[in-house]
Amino acid sequence: xxxxxxxxxxxxxxxxxxxxxxxxxxxxxxxxxxxxxxxxxxxxxxxxxxxxxxxxxxxxxxxxxxxxxxxxxxxxxxxxxxxxxxxxxxxxxxxxxxxxxxxxxxxxxxxxxxxxxxxxxxxxxxxxxxxxxxxxxxxxxxxxxxxxxxxxxxxxxxxxxxxxxxxxxxxxxxxxxxxxxxxxxxxxxxxxxxxxxxxxxxxxxxxxxxxxxxxxxxxxxxxxxxxxxxxxxxxxxxxxxxxxxxxxxxxxxxxxxxxxxxxxxxxxxxxxxxxxxxxxxxxxxxxxxxxxxxxxxxxxxxxxxxxxxxxxxxxxxxxxxxxxxxxxxxxxxxxxxxxxxxxxxxxxxxxxxxxxxxxxxxxxxxxxxxxxxxxxxxxxxxxxxxxxxxxxxxxxxxxxxxxxxxxxxxxxxxxx
Numbered sequence: 001x002x003x004x005x006x007x008x009x010x011x012x013x014x015x016x017x018x019x020x021x022x023x024x025x026x027x028x029x030x031x032x033x034x035x036x037x038x039x040x041x042x043x044x045x046x047x048x049x050x051x052x053x054x055x056x057x058x059x060x061x062x063x064x065x066x067x068x069x070x071x072x073x074x075x076x077x078x079x080x081x082x083x084x085x086x087x088x089x090x091x092x093x094x095x096x097x098x099x100x101x102x103x104x105x106x107x108x109x110x111x112x113x114x115x116x117x118x119x120x121x122x123x124x125x126x127x128x129x130x131x132x133x134x135x136x137x138x139x140x141x142x143x144x145x146x147x148x149x150x151x152x153x154x155x156x157x158x159x160x161x162x163x164x165x166x167x168x169x170x171x172x173x174x175x176x177x178x179x180x181x182x183x184x185x186x187x188x189x190x191x192x193x194x195x196x197x198x199x200x201x202x203x204x205x206x207x208x209x210x211x212x213x214x215x216x217x218x219x220x221x222x223x224x225x226x227x228x229x230x231x232x233x234x235x236x237x238x239x240x241x242x243x244x245x246x247x248x249x250x251x252x253x254x255x256x257x258x259x260x261x262x263x264x265x266x267x268x269x270x271x272x273x274x275x276x277x278x279x280x281x282x283x284x285x286x287x288x289x290x291x292x293x294x295x296x297x298x299x300x301x302x303x304x305x306x307x308x309x310x311x312x313x314x315x316x317x318x319x320x321x322x323x324x325x326x327x328x329x330x331x332x333x334x335x336x337x338x339x340x341x342x343x344x345x346x347x348x349x350x351x352x353x354x355x356x357x358x359x360x361x362x363x364x365x366x367x368x369x370x371x372x373x374x375x376x377x378x379x380x381x382x383x384x385x386x387x388x389x390x391x392x393x394x395x396x397x398x399x400x401x402x403x404x405x406x407x408x409x410x411x412x413x414x415x416x
Contacts, residue, residue, distance in 0.1 A: 007160020007413070008033055009405050010146055012137045014041025015176070016391060017377025017398035018165035019120060020082075024402030025163075026127040030409055033159070034129055035148060036175065037136035042117045043174040044167065048391075049113025055091065056084040056388035058100040067389045069256055071382040074358050078396040081403075087392055094119045105388055137166065139183030160412070161372040161405045165398060168352025168378040169194045178352070180379060189367065190357045197383040198350035198390070200247030201258060201268070201340040209316050214243040216309045222273035223250055224335065228260040236276060241309060245340065253385040256353065259343050268340040274310045274333050284330035296323060304333055351390055353383040364404025365397060372408060376401035 009025050011018050014036035022032045034041070048054075057064060061083060068075040082090075088098045088106060096116045097109040108116055125131070138147040138154070145156040169178025184191050222236045237250030251258075261268035275283055286303040300306045300314065313336055315323070322328040346352065356375050360367055365380075367373045376397040384390045 007409055009161050009163065009409060010035065010157060010159035011163045011165060011402075012036075012146070013165035013167060013377070013379075014038070014131070014133075015165060015167050015377060015394070016042070016045055017167075017394040017401075018163065019124065020395045020398030021163045021165055021374075021376050021402030021405070022124055022129045023120075023127070024399045025406040026124065026129055028403060028406035028410070030406040032129045033132060033157070034124075035132045035135040035137065035146075035157075037134070038175045039133050041121070041131065041133070042113075044171050044176060045117060046113050047171075047174060049111075052107055052111040053113040053116070054105050054107060054386070054388045054391070055098060056087045056106045056392045058084065058104045058106050064389070067253075067387070068382065068384055068393065071358065075382060075384075075393050075396075077363070078393060078400055082392075082396040082399040084388070084392055087395060090395075091116060094123065103387075137164075137180065137183075140187060161374070161409050163374045163376055163398075163401045163405050164379065165376040165401070166379050168355065169346050170196065170199075170349040170352045172347055176352075176378070178346070184356065188369070190360050192354040192357055192381045194346060194352050194354040195259060196343040196346050196349035197255060197259075197353040198252040198386050199255060199344045199348060200242055201245050201251060201255070201262075202342045202344065203245035203338055203340060205241075205243075205245070206316060209241070209312055210243050213241050213309050213312050216241050217248070218246075218272075218309055218313075219307075220276060221250070221310075222276045223254060224271040224273065225254060225257060225269070226261065227257040228264075233257070241313075244344065246338070247344075249386060252350070253387075255343070255385070256383060258340055259353070262340065262342060270338045270340055271335040272313070272338065274306060274313065274336055275304050278304070280330050280334045283333060284327045287326035287329055300333075306333070350386060351383065352378055353381075355379045355381045357381045364407070365401040366404055366408065372405075374401040374405045374408075 008031045011022050011034045014034055022034050025032050065072050065076045091098055098106050099109055100106050134151050135148040138149055141147055141156050145158045148155045166180045167176035178194050181191050217240050219238045222234055224234045227233050235254060239246055239248035239250040258268040283304060291299045297311045300311050322332055356379060358381055362368055365374050377394045384393055
């Protein structure tokens with residue numbers, strides 16, 4: 001009897017989603033080939049961990065899933081397969097202990113990405129995963145084989161099934177350049193336009209503010225804004241003034257709403273409460289006291305507890321009459337108006353919104369119109385703020401797609 005080898009699974013993309021898909025499929029007994037355009041895998045993962053690898057977040061599951069906005073229901077299903085607790089257990093299985101920081105974020109004990117990635121790759125290779133670097137995916141041949149550009153020229157691979165985990169378009173130097181959009185659309189696959197996520201927003205600062213306060217953190221503020229449905233929202237956090245506008249974790253957390261408001265109206269209105277520890281009435285009463293010889297800036301520091309950057313924001317574009325009256329000044333401090341004109345370009349963003357629409361996929365993340373083709377990670381149409389939410393869902397989607405692809409292959413072998 002002639003032995004027919006079992007079909008192999010091709011995984012394209014060596015980021016967290018692709019690597020997790022490889023692990024899941026390998027654990028299910030499927031032979032895996034993993035392809036990546038760069039000379040090594042996990043480059044974005046390593047860069048993201050330079051300042052301390054934020055693996056996930058320690059908050060309760062019900063709050064955790066709220067971070068995924070309009071895609072919450074779909075991603076909740078992914079996270080029931082692999083949630084924050086499972087991620088920490090997985091890291092422990094690699095010999096990497098984790099801890100929950102004061103902000104609720106979860107980190108490796110040594111704060112580093114490289115040791116975890118090395119151990120992970122060692123386990124994958126020991127499990128039989130074959131890595132093929134310098135293979136840039138170009139699409140499909142007419143007979144459905146995978147096309148790759150390699151240093152030796154174009155190469156075609158006939159795979160039993162495929163998991164595409166090519167990332168977004170926000171890290172072109174590390175391989176996440178969004179070049180996959182064109183071949184997917186050429187194949188008739190519905191791809192939502194890619195947009196900047198977890199990015200800064202542009203504000204027309206004065207030269208004084210740009211030159212004096214670019215890069216200065218803005219701590220302990222509350223943001224007030226209208227979401228994409230026009231409903232008033234608020235959130236406390238920190239951000240950073242930049243030369244072009246504003247960025248940082250607070251801005252990233254609400255960025256999807258701000259981006260949509262700009263798309264709808266050409267701009268987004270954001271108000272910052274610079275003194276969240278005081279009511280407006282109490283603040284106005286404190287500011288009404290005789291100022292004596294103190295400058296207005298010194299008076300704001302003493303009476304409103306504003307630091308230099310908050311004072312500069314109060315003065316930025318402030319009307320003299322408003323700055324002179326304690327009631328109007330208190331109102332400005334409690335609701336400082338900012339006009340956001342545009343999100344920063346994709347190449348500057350931390351992550352990407354848009355991608356392959358989830359409605360085109362089944363529960364195992366397989367494309368309904370192309371059986372045997374699965375998707376995972378950031379190239380899907382969802383987004384999440386920083387804080388471990390993005391990485392956790394990428395890994396969960398990789399687990400789901402890897403298991404789904406393995407099951408699909410095994411069912412075909414059994415049926416034949």
